Amino acid sequence: MSQHTPSGGTTSGTTPTTAAGTRLDPWLGAYADRTHGMRASEIRALFAVANRPEVVSLAGGMPNLDGLPLDVIADVAQRVVATRGRTALQYGSGQGDETLREQILDVMRLEGIHAHPDDVVVTTGSQQALDLVTRLFVNPGDVIVAEAPSYVGALGVFRAYQADVVHVPLDVDGLVPAALEETLTRLAAEGRRVKLLYTVPNFHNPAGVTLSAERRPQILEICRRHGVLVLEDNPYGLLGFDGDPIPAMRSLDEDGVIYLGSFSKTFAPGYRVGWAVAPHAVREKLVLASESAILCPSNASQLAISAYLSTCDWRGQIKAFREMYRERRDAMMGALAEHLPDATWTVPDGGFYTWVRLPDGLDAKAMLPRAVTARVAYVPGTAFYADGQGSDQMRLSFCYPTPERIREGVRRLAGVVAGESEL
Numbered sequence: 001m002s003q004h005t006p007s008g009g010t011t012s013g014t015t016p017t018t019a020a021g022t023r024l025d026p027w028l029g030a031y032a033d034r035t036h037g038m039r040a041s042e043i044r045a046l047f048a049v050a051n052r053p054e055v056v057s058l059a060g061g062m063p064n065l066d067g068l069p070l071d072v073i074a075d076v077a078q079r080v081v082a083t084r085g086r087t088a089l090q091y092g093s094g095q096g097d098e099t100l101r102e103q104i105l106d107v108m109r110l111e112g113i114h115a116h117p118d119d120v121v122v123t124t125g126s127q128q129a130l131d132l133v134t135r136l137f138v139n140p141g142d143v144i145v146a147e148a149p150s151y152v153g154a155l156g157v158f159r160a161y162q163a164d165v166v167h168v169p170l171d172v173d174g175l176v177p178a179a180l181e182e183t184l185t186r187l188a189a190e191g192r193r194v195k196l197l198y199t200v201p202n203f204h205n206p207a208g209v210t211l212s213a214e215r216r217p218q219i220l221e222i223c224r225r226h227g228v229l230v231l232e233d234n235p236y237g238l239l240g241f242d243g244d245p246i247p248a249m250r251s252l253d254e255d256g257v258i259y260l261g262s263f264s265k266t267f268a269p270g271y272r273v274g275w276a277v278a279p280h281a282v283r284e285k286l287v288l289a290s291e292s293a294i295l296c297p298s299n300a301s302q303l304a305i306s307a308y309l310s311t312c313d314w315r316g317q318i319k320a321f322r323e324m325y326r327e328r329r330d331a332m333m334g335a336l337a338e339h340l341p342d343a344t345w346t347v348p349d350g351g352f353y354t355w356v357r358l359p360d361g362l363d364a365k366a367m368l369p370r371a372v373t374a375r376v377a378y379v380p381g382t383a384f385y386a387d388g389q390g391s392d393q394m395r396l397s398f399c400y401p402t403p404e405r406i407r408e409g410v411r412r413l414a415g416v417v418a419g420e421s422e423l
Protein backbone atom coordinates (compact mmCIF):
# COMPACT_ATOMS: atom_id res chain seq x y z
CA MET A 1 0.00 0.00 0.00
CA SER A 2 1.38 3.43 -0.83
CA GLN A 3 0.99 6.57 1.31
CA HIS A 4 0.86 10.22 0.45
CA THR A 5 3.50 12.29 2.16
CA PRO A 6 2.95 15.92 3.06
CA SER A 7 5.59 16.95 0.55
CA GLY A 8 3.42 15.45 -2.19
CA GLY A 9 5.40 12.28 -2.91
CA THR A 10 4.45 8.75 -2.09
CA THR A 11 6.23 6.08 -0.15
CA SER A 12 5.70 2.36 -0.36
CA GLY A 13 4.43 1.89 3.15
CA THR A 14 7.71 2.22 5.00
CA THR A 15 9.39 5.38 6.22
CA PRO A 16 12.32 6.23 3.94
CA THR A 17 15.76 5.90 5.45
CA THR A 18 19.11 7.42 4.69
CA ALA A 19 22.11 5.38 3.62
CA ALA A 20 23.22 5.46 7.26
CA GLY A 21 19.91 3.88 8.24
CA THR A 22 18.53 6.94 10.06
CA ARG A 23 14.78 7.35 9.60
CA LEU A 24 13.81 10.41 7.58
CA ASP A 25 10.76 12.25 8.84
CA PRO A 26 8.16 12.09 6.06
CA TRP A 27 6.25 14.97 7.68
CA LEU A 28 9.18 17.36 7.59
CA GLY A 29 7.41 19.80 5.27
CA ALA A 30 4.23 19.78 7.34
CA TYR A 31 5.34 21.15 10.69
CA ALA A 32 4.06 24.55 11.82
CA ASP A 33 6.50 27.45 11.78
CA ARG A 34 6.43 27.56 15.57
CA THR A 35 8.23 24.24 15.77
CA HIS A 36 11.30 25.57 13.98
CA GLY A 37 12.83 26.89 17.18
CA MET A 38 12.08 23.70 19.13
CA ARG A 39 15.09 21.68 20.13
CA ALA A 40 16.04 19.42 22.98
CA SER A 41 17.58 21.46 25.77
CA GLU A 42 21.26 21.05 26.47
CA ILE A 43 20.23 19.69 29.84
CA ARG A 44 18.14 16.92 28.29
CA ALA A 45 21.04 15.66 26.21
CA LEU A 46 23.14 15.66 29.35
CA PHE A 47 20.80 13.69 31.54
CA ALA A 48 21.68 10.34 29.99
CA VAL A 49 25.36 10.65 30.89
CA ALA A 50 24.97 12.72 34.03
CA ASN A 51 22.75 10.07 35.60
CA ARG A 52 25.41 7.38 35.41
CA PRO A 53 26.36 6.58 39.02
CA GLU A 54 30.06 7.27 38.55
CA VAL A 55 29.36 10.83 37.36
CA VAL A 56 28.87 13.55 39.98
CA SER A 57 26.04 15.51 38.45
CA LEU A 58 26.10 19.19 39.28
CA ALA A 59 23.86 19.59 36.22
CA GLY A 60 20.25 18.74 37.01
CA GLY A 61 17.79 20.73 39.07
CA MET A 62 16.04 17.74 40.56
CA PRO A 63 14.93 18.34 44.13
CA ASN A 64 16.33 15.94 46.67
CA LEU A 65 13.46 13.86 48.01
CA ASP A 66 15.49 11.86 50.54
CA GLY A 67 13.98 13.79 53.42
CA LEU A 68 10.34 13.09 52.49
CA PRO A 69 8.50 10.64 54.79
CA LEU A 70 7.31 8.34 52.01
CA ASP A 71 5.33 6.06 54.32
CA VAL A 72 3.27 9.00 55.58
CA ILE A 73 2.75 10.36 52.06
CA ALA A 74 1.71 6.93 50.80
CA ASP A 75 -0.77 6.73 53.63
CA VAL A 76 -2.22 10.13 52.77
CA ALA A 77 -2.59 9.19 49.09
CA GLN A 78 -4.12 5.84 49.98
CA ARG A 79 -6.66 7.51 52.23
CA VAL A 80 -7.58 9.99 49.50
CA VAL A 81 -8.48 7.18 47.12
CA ALA A 82 -10.21 5.15 49.83
CA THR A 83 -12.37 8.01 51.11
CA ARG A 84 -12.73 10.31 48.08
CA GLY A 85 -11.87 7.98 45.22
CA ARG A 86 -14.81 8.92 43.04
CA THR A 87 -13.72 12.54 43.10
CA ALA A 88 -9.98 11.91 42.99
CA LEU A 89 -10.23 9.66 39.95
CA GLN A 90 -12.77 11.80 38.10
CA TYR A 91 -12.38 14.88 35.88
CA GLY A 92 -12.43 18.07 37.89
CA SER A 93 -12.62 21.83 37.63
CA GLY A 94 -10.56 23.55 34.93
CA GLN A 95 -9.47 26.15 37.46
CA GLY A 96 -8.45 23.54 40.02
CA ASP A 97 -9.80 22.10 43.25
CA GLU A 98 -11.30 24.82 45.42
CA THR A 99 -9.98 23.51 48.73
CA LEU A 100 -6.47 23.28 47.31
CA ARG A 101 -6.77 26.84 45.97
CA GLU A 102 -7.64 28.00 49.49
CA GLN A 103 -4.64 26.15 50.90
CA ILE A 104 -2.41 27.71 48.26
CA LEU A 105 -3.39 31.08 49.75
CA ASP A 106 -1.85 29.92 53.07
CA VAL A 107 1.38 29.03 51.27
CA MET A 108 1.53 32.37 49.47
CA ARG A 109 0.79 34.36 52.62
CA LEU A 110 4.31 33.40 53.76
CA GLU A 111 5.54 35.73 51.02
CA GLY A 112 3.09 38.51 51.75
CA ILE A 113 0.54 37.68 49.06
CA HIS A 114 -3.08 38.25 49.91
CA ALA A 115 -5.46 36.92 47.29
CA HIS A 116 -8.82 35.22 46.87
CA PRO A 117 -9.18 31.53 45.96
CA ASP A 118 -10.83 32.72 42.75
CA ASP A 119 -7.58 34.43 41.71
CA VAL A 120 -5.72 31.10 41.65
CA VAL A 121 -5.51 28.74 38.67
CA VAL A 122 -4.01 25.32 39.40
CA THR A 123 -1.73 24.09 36.62
CA THR A 124 0.27 21.00 35.75
CA GLY A 125 3.47 22.34 37.31
CA SER A 126 4.40 25.97 36.86
CA GLN A 127 5.86 24.90 33.52
CA GLN A 128 2.32 24.63 32.14
CA ALA A 129 1.54 28.07 33.53
CA LEU A 130 4.54 29.47 31.63
CA ASP A 131 3.13 27.93 28.48
CA LEU A 132 -0.39 29.25 29.09
CA VAL A 133 0.70 32.80 29.85
CA THR A 134 2.90 32.90 26.76
CA ARG A 135 0.09 31.49 24.65
CA LEU A 136 -2.26 34.21 25.90
CA PHE A 137 0.02 37.17 25.33
CA VAL A 138 2.69 36.51 22.76
CA ASN A 139 2.36 36.79 18.99
CA PRO A 140 5.32 35.77 16.83
CA GLY A 141 7.91 38.55 16.94
CA ASP A 142 6.68 40.07 20.22
CA VAL A 143 9.42 40.78 22.72
CA ILE A 144 9.79 39.11 26.11
CA VAL A 145 12.36 40.79 28.31
CA ALA A 146 14.16 38.33 30.58
CA GLU A 147 17.14 38.22 32.89
CA ALA A 148 20.55 37.37 31.49
CA PRO A 149 20.78 34.41 32.11
CA SER A 150 17.24 32.90 32.29
CA TYR A 151 15.57 29.59 33.17
CA VAL A 152 16.14 27.27 30.23
CA GLY A 153 12.60 25.82 30.39
CA ALA A 154 11.07 29.27 30.02
CA LEU A 155 13.32 30.07 27.08
CA GLY A 156 12.06 26.87 25.43
CA VAL A 157 8.45 27.99 25.84
CA PHE A 158 9.19 31.49 24.55
CA ARG A 159 10.94 30.03 21.51
CA ALA A 160 8.00 27.74 20.80
CA TYR A 161 5.72 30.80 20.61
CA GLN A 162 8.25 32.60 18.39
CA ALA A 163 8.91 35.35 20.90
CA ASP A 164 12.01 37.47 20.64
CA VAL A 165 13.80 37.28 23.99
CA VAL A 166 15.80 40.39 24.92
CA HIS A 167 18.07 39.89 27.91
CA VAL A 168 18.66 42.43 30.66
CA PRO A 169 21.67 42.02 32.97
CA LEU A 170 21.41 41.05 36.60
CA ASP A 171 23.94 41.45 39.39
CA VAL A 172 24.17 40.14 42.95
CA ASP A 173 20.95 42.04 43.80
CA GLY A 174 19.05 40.63 40.83
CA LEU A 175 17.73 42.38 37.73
CA VAL A 176 19.31 45.82 37.33
CA PRO A 177 16.56 48.50 37.21
CA ALA A 178 18.61 51.04 35.20
CA ALA A 179 19.39 48.40 32.58
CA LEU A 180 15.70 47.44 32.39
CA GLU A 181 14.70 51.09 31.93
CA GLU A 182 17.27 51.57 29.22
CA THR A 183 16.24 48.37 27.39
CA LEU A 184 12.52 49.18 27.48
CA THR A 185 13.17 52.74 26.30
CA ARG A 186 15.32 51.50 23.42
CA LEU A 187 12.78 48.86 22.39
CA ALA A 188 9.98 51.46 22.46
CA ALA A 189 12.07 53.76 20.25
CA GLU A 190 12.53 50.86 17.84
CA GLY A 191 8.75 50.34 17.77
CA ARG A 192 9.00 46.86 19.31
CA ARG A 193 6.06 45.42 21.22
CA VAL A 194 7.22 44.23 24.64
CA LYS A 195 4.64 41.91 26.18
CA LEU A 196 6.23 40.47 29.30
CA LEU A 197 9.07 40.83 31.75
CA TYR A 198 9.93 37.27 32.78
CA THR A 199 11.72 37.19 36.12
CA VAL A 200 12.72 34.66 38.78
CA PRO A 201 13.20 37.05 41.71
CA ASN A 202 14.16 34.51 44.39
CA PHE A 203 17.21 32.24 44.34
CA HIS A 204 17.37 32.57 40.60
CA ASN A 205 17.62 29.61 38.29
CA PRO A 206 20.35 29.60 37.05
CA ALA A 207 22.09 32.68 38.51
CA GLY A 208 21.56 31.95 42.23
CA VAL A 209 20.89 35.63 43.07
CA THR A 210 17.83 37.27 44.65
CA LEU A 211 16.14 40.52 43.64
CA SER A 212 16.59 42.86 46.60
CA ALA A 213 13.57 44.25 48.45
CA GLU A 214 14.59 47.80 47.37
CA ARG A 215 14.60 46.91 43.69
CA ARG A 216 11.20 45.18 43.61
CA PRO A 217 9.06 48.34 43.60
CA GLN A 218 11.49 49.99 41.18
CA ILE A 219 11.15 47.15 38.67
CA LEU A 220 7.37 47.20 39.04
CA GLU A 221 7.23 50.96 38.52
CA ILE A 222 9.35 50.75 35.36
CA CYS A 223 7.18 47.98 33.92
CA ARG A 224 3.97 49.82 34.80
CA ARG A 225 5.22 52.95 33.07
CA HIS A 226 6.14 51.00 29.93
CA GLY A 227 2.92 48.94 29.92
CA VAL A 228 4.72 45.65 30.43
CA LEU A 229 3.16 42.79 32.38
CA VAL A 230 5.47 41.12 34.93
CA LEU A 231 5.63 37.32 34.97
CA GLU A 232 7.00 36.47 38.41
CA ASP A 233 8.14 32.84 38.47
CA ASN A 234 8.76 31.78 42.04
CA PRO A 235 9.27 28.06 42.62
CA TYR A 236 12.12 28.52 45.12
CA GLY A 237 10.88 31.43 47.26
CA LEU A 238 10.31 29.39 50.43
CA LEU A 239 13.72 27.73 50.21
CA GLY A 240 15.74 30.61 51.66
CA PHE A 241 18.59 29.65 53.98
CA ASP A 242 18.41 32.64 56.35
CA GLY A 243 15.68 34.90 57.60
CA ASP A 244 12.15 35.43 56.33
CA PRO A 245 11.16 35.44 52.67
CA ILE A 246 11.25 38.80 50.88
CA PRO A 247 7.68 39.87 49.98
CA ALA A 248 6.78 38.71 46.48
CA MET A 249 6.40 41.26 43.68
CA ARG A 250 2.75 40.21 43.45
CA SER A 251 2.30 41.40 47.06
CA LEU A 252 3.16 44.92 45.85
CA ASP A 253 1.11 44.97 42.66
CA GLU A 254 -2.11 43.02 42.01
CA ASP A 255 -2.81 44.35 38.52
CA GLY A 256 0.56 44.25 36.81
CA VAL A 257 1.88 40.86 37.90
CA ILE A 258 1.14 37.25 37.05
CA TYR A 259 2.63 35.15 39.82
CA LEU A 260 3.61 31.50 39.37
CA GLY A 261 4.08 29.07 42.25
CA SER A 262 4.80 25.36 42.47
CA PHE A 263 4.85 22.44 44.88
CA SER A 264 7.71 20.86 42.93
CA LYS A 265 10.55 22.17 45.10
CA THR A 266 8.80 22.52 48.46
CA PHE A 267 7.10 19.12 48.30
CA ALA A 268 7.42 16.85 45.26
CA PRO A 269 7.57 17.44 41.50
CA GLY A 270 6.02 14.08 40.68
CA TYR A 271 2.48 15.25 41.41
CA ARG A 272 3.00 18.01 38.82
CA VAL A 273 1.02 20.69 40.63
CA GLY A 274 1.75 24.38 40.32
CA TRP A 275 -0.40 27.48 40.09
CA ALA A 276 -0.82 30.94 38.66
CA VAL A 277 -2.28 34.01 40.34
CA ALA A 278 -3.40 36.57 37.82
CA PRO A 279 -5.45 39.75 37.57
CA HIS A 280 -9.14 38.85 37.24
CA ALA A 281 -9.61 39.15 33.46
CA VAL A 282 -6.33 37.38 32.75
CA ARG A 283 -7.27 34.61 35.13
CA GLU A 284 -10.48 33.88 33.18
CA LYS A 285 -8.53 33.57 29.96
CA LEU A 286 -5.93 31.37 31.66
CA VAL A 287 -8.68 28.94 32.70
CA LEU A 288 -10.03 28.81 29.13
CA ALA A 289 -6.54 28.23 27.75
CA SER A 290 -5.85 25.53 30.32
CA GLU A 291 -9.16 23.79 29.63
CA SER A 292 -8.34 23.67 25.93
CA ALA A 293 -4.91 22.22 26.70
CA ILE A 294 -5.67 19.68 29.42
CA LEU A 295 -9.41 19.97 30.36
CA CYS A 296 -8.43 20.07 34.03
CA PRO A 297 -5.41 19.46 36.22
CA SER A 298 -5.16 16.00 37.81
CA ASN A 299 -7.68 15.61 40.62
CA ALA A 300 -5.70 12.71 42.06
CA SER A 301 -2.61 14.90 42.41
CA GLN A 302 -4.49 17.89 43.74
CA LEU A 303 -6.40 15.91 46.36
CA ALA A 304 -3.23 14.13 47.48
CA ILE A 305 -1.44 17.47 47.92
CA SER A 306 -4.46 18.99 49.61
CA ALA A 307 -4.59 16.10 52.11
CA TYR A 308 -0.81 16.38 52.65
CA LEU A 309 -1.16 20.08 53.42
CA SER A 310 -4.03 19.57 55.83
CA THR A 311 -2.65 16.54 57.69
CA CYS A 312 1.15 16.84 57.58
CA ASP A 313 3.60 19.40 58.92
CA TRP A 314 4.42 20.95 55.53
CA ARG A 315 6.08 23.98 57.12
CA GLY A 316 8.38 21.63 59.06
CA GLN A 317 9.12 19.74 55.84
CA ILE A 318 10.12 22.96 54.07
CA LYS A 319 12.36 23.84 57.02
CA ALA A 320 14.03 20.42 56.73
CA PHE A 321 14.55 20.96 52.97
CA ARG A 322 16.08 24.37 53.67
CA GLU A 323 18.53 22.92 56.15
CA MET A 324 19.51 20.14 53.78
CA TYR A 325 20.07 22.52 50.86
CA ARG A 326 21.97 25.00 53.04
CA GLU A 327 24.44 22.29 54.03
CA ARG A 328 24.91 21.46 50.35
CA ARG A 329 25.31 25.12 49.42
CA ASP A 330 28.02 25.44 52.08
CA ALA A 331 29.79 22.36 50.73
CA MET A 332 29.77 23.82 47.23
CA MET A 333 30.94 27.29 48.30
CA GLY A 334 33.77 25.79 50.34
CA ALA A 335 34.85 23.50 47.50
CA LEU A 336 34.80 26.32 44.93
CA ALA A 337 36.96 28.50 47.18
CA GLU A 338 39.38 25.65 47.73
CA HIS A 339 39.66 24.24 44.21
CA LEU A 340 38.64 26.98 41.75
CA PRO A 341 39.96 30.21 43.26
CA ASP A 342 40.44 31.81 39.82
CA ALA A 343 36.78 31.44 38.87
CA THR A 344 34.01 33.71 40.19
CA TRP A 345 30.63 32.52 41.42
CA THR A 346 27.46 33.74 43.06
CA VAL A 347 26.69 32.96 46.71
CA PRO A 348 23.03 31.88 46.81
CA ASP A 349 20.93 32.62 49.90
CA GLY A 350 18.54 29.83 48.95
CA GLY A 351 17.46 27.51 46.17
CA PHE A 352 19.55 25.07 44.17
CA TYR A 353 22.12 26.88 42.04
CA THR A 354 25.30 28.86 41.78
CA TRP A 355 26.49 30.58 38.62
CA VAL A 356 30.16 30.24 37.82
CA ARG A 357 32.29 32.33 35.48
CA LEU A 358 35.39 30.46 34.34
CA PRO A 359 38.81 32.09 34.33
CA ASP A 360 40.59 33.12 31.12
CA GLY A 361 37.46 33.03 28.95
CA LEU A 362 37.40 29.21 28.94
CA ASP A 363 34.57 27.66 26.92
CA ALA A 364 32.29 25.65 29.21
CA LYS A 365 30.47 23.93 26.35
CA ALA A 366 33.64 22.81 24.62
CA MET A 367 34.96 21.59 27.97
CA LEU A 368 31.89 19.49 28.83
CA PRO A 369 32.88 16.22 27.10
CA ARG A 370 36.20 16.32 28.94
CA ALA A 371 34.37 17.01 32.21
CA VAL A 372 32.08 14.04 31.67
CA THR A 373 35.14 11.88 30.97
CA ALA A 374 36.46 13.15 34.32
CA ARG A 375 33.08 12.08 35.81
CA VAL A 376 31.54 15.44 36.58
CA ALA A 377 28.66 17.20 34.79
CA TYR A 378 27.30 20.75 34.73
CA VAL A 379 25.16 22.83 32.40
CA PRO A 380 27.05 25.17 30.07
CA GLY A 381 26.04 28.82 30.32
CA THR A 382 24.91 29.15 26.71
CA ALA A 383 21.80 27.05 27.52
CA PHE A 384 20.45 29.96 29.56
CA TYR A 385 20.63 32.68 26.93
CA ALA A 386 18.53 33.13 23.83
CA ASP A 387 21.36 34.83 21.98
CA GLY A 388 24.43 32.62 22.31
CA GLN A 389 26.10 34.50 25.19
CA GLY A 390 27.49 32.70 28.19
CA SER A 391 30.22 30.48 26.79
CA ASP A 392 32.56 31.14 29.74
CA GLN A 393 29.79 30.49 32.27
CA MET A 394 28.12 27.45 33.78
CA ARG A 395 25.38 26.50 36.20
CA LEU A 396 26.31 24.27 39.08
CA SER A 397 23.49 22.82 41.14
CA PHE A 398 23.99 21.63 44.68
CA CYS A 399 20.51 20.24 45.36
CA TYR A 400 20.93 16.58 44.62
CA PRO A 401 24.37 15.11 45.50
CA THR A 402 25.55 14.68 49.08
CA PRO A 403 27.99 17.31 50.44
CA GLU A 404 30.80 14.79 50.04
CA ARG A 405 29.93 14.16 46.39
CA ILE A 406 29.63 17.90 45.78
CA ARG A 407 33.17 18.42 47.09
CA GLU A 408 34.42 15.54 44.95
CA GLY A 409 32.58 16.91 41.90
CA VAL A 410 34.10 20.38 42.28
CA ARG A 411 37.54 18.83 42.78
CA ARG A 412 37.13 16.89 39.50
CA LEU A 413 35.86 20.03 37.77
CA ALA A 414 38.91 21.97 38.94
CA GLY A 415 41.13 19.27 37.44
CA VAL A 416 39.37 19.68 34.09
CA VAL A 417 39.65 23.49 34.23
CA ALA A 418 43.36 23.25 35.02
CA GLY A 419 43.80 20.89 32.05
CA GLU A 420 41.96 23.35 29.74
CA SER A 421 44.18 26.22 30.78
CA GLU A 422 47.17 24.15 29.70
CA LEU A 423 45.70 23.24 26.28
Ligand code: PMP
Pocket residue numbers: 061124125126127128151153200205233235261262263264269273274
Ligand atom coordinates in the same frame (compact mmCIF):
# COMPACT_ATOMS: atom_id res chain seq x y z
N1 PMP B 1 10.43 27.86 36.78
C1 PMP B 1 11.66 27.66 37.22
C2 PMP B 1 12.54 28.84 37.47
C3 PMP B 1 12.14 26.37 37.46
O1 PMP B 1 13.38 26.20 37.91
C4 PMP B 1 11.29 25.27 37.21
C5 PMP B 1 11.73 23.84 37.40
N2 PMP B 1 13.06 23.58 37.27
C6 PMP B 1 9.99 25.53 36.75
C7 PMP B 1 9.60 26.84 36.55
C8 PMP B 1 9.02 24.43 36.44
O2 PMP B 1 8.67 23.74 37.59
P1 PMP B 1 7.41 22.82 37.75
O3 PMP B 1 6.74 22.70 36.40
O4 PMP B 1 7.91 21.51 38.23
O5 PMP B 1 6.52 23.51 38.72
